[in-house]
Amino acid sequence: MVNTFFKRSMPSEKPCFRFQATFENRLKSMDYNQTVLSHLQNFWKHHDIKGFTWALGRIVEELPDFQVFQVIPNHEDEPWVYVSSGIGQFLEQEFFIISPFETPEHIETLAMLASASMHYPDRFQLGKTVNIGRPWVEQSSFQHFLISLPYPYGQELEYMDNVRFFWLLPITQPERLFLNTHSVEDLETRFDELGIDYLDINRASVI
Template sequence: MRERIHRHVHGFWPGVHVNDLQWDLGPVKEAIPDFHVCEVERSAPGEPFVYVSAGASSAATQPRVEFFLMAGMPDPLHVEALALVAYFHATWGGVDVGRVLDLGRPWCEGSALQHFLVSVPYPYGPAFEYMDSPDGPVRLLWLLPITQQEAEYAAREGYEGLEDLLEQHEVDFLDPARPSVV
């Protein structure tokens, strides 16, 4: 699966350097022995770094998904976050669109964003979202960093309500210091 995800990422960002990163701390390697992360370097100034998990979809859980996040700066914490989400999905399952995950720490150092909203990859569309594999389709889902207040809002009003609110406020998802929209 790792090679297939790398091909998918390289095909979506041709000519952009992609680093193959590992996370060997914690239990992710027990649940997903071949877990890796593709770090897509900026394709142009102002563009994000993109981190894509490689291995979550090989777990025997449904749905078959991989996860990605975008960041303004490279940071090993992004690799750790993807390892955490992939492990959670592999061991407990159910990480799908609309789920809110508590990271238990800031997304980036000093940030108030400590949760992820699992969403569809609006910035990249269906060509990035769906990937074929011999075992069936794999869906790539976006991890949007959100605040505690936004997580509570999603619990009360539904994740679509939160997505609408984030869109209305034209949130910069790369800004680790962004204020809550709630």
């Protein structure tokens, strides 16, 4: 099933998550954010990392201390990485986006996805696809993410105690349709055989 998490409502389903922003919970959230930051700092030892909040939408009430961490590249040939921080303390997973350039779009995307995943967690598991309803970056034709293992970085980044970090890999519409009749492993095999430049915002489809 494809998810469009920018929709304002999903009346056919009932949200399964409610979070009360008590003082105690906010303290736990701040401690959790520090744990995520430390995990990222241990992985990207020589990179500057900035934290951002998002002040629009229902995430403000649901997770007032939600953050997105931005890993700043040291060299021109390195990507920018944006990592969510907040949902893992409830869902045991976080998401990250690898980007060829800096843009606040990814902060918004991660905030919206975090909110939707707390309400509809089954739709945002490993191997699912997400339709964000717009290009993932300006001038790209890709509007879908595959929730993938963090292949570019491996298990050292993936695991933080019981929390896992999953990669939001931009995919083409034909690749998304391919998953209607094939497994994620089949698509990943195509990626490996043909090779993809995941930082090319309009790369050729493997299907």
